[in-house]
Amino acid sequence: MHPAPSVIVFTALSGLGFGLFMWLGLGFPGFTGMAAFGSYFIAYAFSVGGLLASTYHLANRKNAIYSFSQWQTSWLSREGILAVVTLLVFAPVAIAQIFFQSDAWNWLGPIGSALALATVFATSMIYTQLKTIPRWNMPLTPVLFLLYAVAGGALLAMQAKVAGVLILILVALQWAAWMMGDRRFADTGTTKGTATGLDRIGTVTTFESAHTARNYILDEMVHIVGRKHSEKLRMISTIFLGVIPVLMLLLLPANMFVAILALVSHLVGVFASRWLFFAEAEHVVGTYYARG
Amino acid sequence: MTKMPATTAKKLGLVIDLDTCVGCHGCVTACKGWNTQNYGAPLSDIDAYGADPEGTFLNRVFSYNVQPDDGGAAQTIHFPKSCLHCEDAPCVTVCPTGASYKRAEDGIVLVNEDRCIGCGLCAWSCPYGARELDQDAGVMKKCTLCVDRIYNENLPEEDREPACVRTCPSNARHFGDFADPDSAVSKLVAERGGIDLMPEQGTRPVNQYLPPRPKDTLDKTPPPQLQTVATEAKGFLGWLDKALDALPGGEKTETAKERL
Structure with a gap:
């Protein structure tokens, strides 16, 4: 799949933003006043920024309001609704904590936390539901999205030791997903033969493509450039996503400087792995185009 | 609405005969012509007279080489591909706006361009590459089964079928109702053993492909x-x-x- 910057920024940032909301709703780090303002500013900036980035993926934004209408069948619609509801639910909690040093609305926090997790789950299901992209179409995909959010959120909520442990689990599961993902396409049994129905005659190869120019399908779904460097990018992602932050969080004394460095490294890793998430994903429509 | 109708009264679709298709791309051109001037936004071309032209098409013809496993002569098979109007169409249920829908009355899958946001998720969910986002209009384009021809009483009766079917010079394309077991297309599919593309995707396509008939073989030793x-x-x-x-x-x- 084409690794469009808009969807990479969307899933990475909004995931971290809602991950931070999850911790804020449960009372971590438990700030009030200006410090609380800082936490909520980051949570809103990441989640809203990510959602705004996603609208750059739309070719016809003027109809965007309709995307809240099909929650009965569409994960994309559910994600939009859950995101807006989550952001609204946290508004009174944040206002009370920041401006009135009050915990009067804190009872809404756990509900907001659950909604934040539900939002991330809905985001993950936009991708997981697609049978056409076998690498995404497995139960580990939503688990990973949730873990990215909760681990990154813990880092943003300055829960250093918890974040360190969660990131360790995240890296292990990310590697499991990469290795399982590598086998997914073959497991579905889709080949040029089943795509054309000509496997009942013999071995199918492409004689001539349907078009000499590129088109939307090729640009969007038959992205192959990224796959060449996937091994290297997996290593780079692992180092920035996990190794550096975990060493810093678990071995160094907890302070602001360590937390920020660990966060920057983790962010670089999240973007690299999310780029790979798209770039490595093979769409079954590629079987119509593939040579050989 | 993106909820699938429980059943459709008719199941309109195409039969494509891979035995007789000659790969002339006449259906591609007829489709582009009709659908640029009728239903919805025109099918745009980008850089049409430049060095790197591309455009939106609802129907495209691939050509494949098939080598029989028994070592017989290889066959070249021309393979037209357009929307299969699936009974279990994933492109409909993923749509967040309700722009993508399947008609309860005849099973045609359509896009309401006044609701489409151009997110492309329906195209991602389609195994067949049948949907193309128009780069000029920013809305999703797909085969309408020429919904503006087949019921069009301003056209002579013989023209009330999809443009691709009407134009096919080798009679490789047929249009009809698969819900009626006595229709010409249903009989053709039963007789020739019509096949689903990518059945493992579970989309239950309405359009059927007729496999090429076996080629003649030499039945005596050469002189x-x-x-x-x-x-x-x-x-x-x-x-x-x-x-x-x-x-x-x-x-x-x-x-x-x-x-x-």
Whole structure:
């Protein structure tokens, strides 16, 4: 799949933003006043920024309001609704904590936390539901999205030791997903033969493509450039996503400087792995185009 | 609405005969022509007269080479591909706006361009590459089964079928109702063993493809090779042959008679 910057920024940032909301709703780090303002500013900036980035993926934004209408069948619609509801639910909690040093609305926090997790789950299901992209179409995909959010959120909520442990689990599961993902396409049994129905005659190869120019399908779904460097990018992602932050969080004394460095490294890793998430994903429509 | 209708009264669709398709791309051109001037936004071309032209098409014809496993002669098969109007269409349920829908009355899958946001998720969910986002209009385009022809009473009766079917010079495309077991398309599919594309995707396509019929095979051994009749060169050529052999460097070749 084409690794469009808009969807990479969307899933990475909004995931971290809602991950931070999850911790804020449960009372971590438990700030009030200006410090609380800082936490909520980051949570809103990441989640809203990510959602705004996603609208750059739309070719016809003027109809965007309709995307809240099909929650009965569409994960994309559910994600939009859950995101807006989550952001609204946290508004009174944040206002009370920041401006009135009050915990009067804190009872809404756990509900907001659950909604934040539900939002991330809905985001993950936009991708997981697609049978056409076998690498995404497995139960580990939503688990990973949730873990990215909760681990990154813990880092943003300055829960250093918890974040360190969660990131360790995240890296292990990310590697499991990469290795399982590598086998997914073959497991579905889709080949040029089943795509054309000509496997009942013999071995199918492409004689001539349907078009000499590129088109939307090729640009969007038959992205192959990224796959060449996937091994290297997996290593780079692992180092920035996990190794550096975990060493810093678990071995160094907890302070602001360590937390920020660990966060920057983790962010670089999240973007690299999310780029790979798209770039490595093979769409079954590629079987119509593939040579050989 | 993106909820799928429980059943559709009709199941309109196409039969594509891979045995008779000659790969002329006439259906591609007829489709582009009709659908640029009728339902919805025109099918745009980008950089049409430049170095890197591309455009939106609802129907495209691939060509494949198939080598039979028994070592028989390879076949070239032309393969037109457009929306299959699936009974379990994933492109409908993923749509967040309700722009993508399947009609309860005849099973046609359509896009309401006044609701489409151009997110592309429906195209991602389609295994067949049947949907293309128009780069100019920013809305998703797909085969409408020429919904503006098949019910169009302003057209002569023989033109009330999809443009691709109407134009096909080799009669490789057929249009009809698959819900009616006595329709011409249902009978054709039963007789020739119509196939689903990518059945493992579980989309239950309405459009059916007729596999190419087996090619003729040689049913007797080839005739024996001809025997050599000229045993020895005579006349001028015979003299030339001997004279050249006699020159230094020439070989004393065996005569045709010795060879026999």
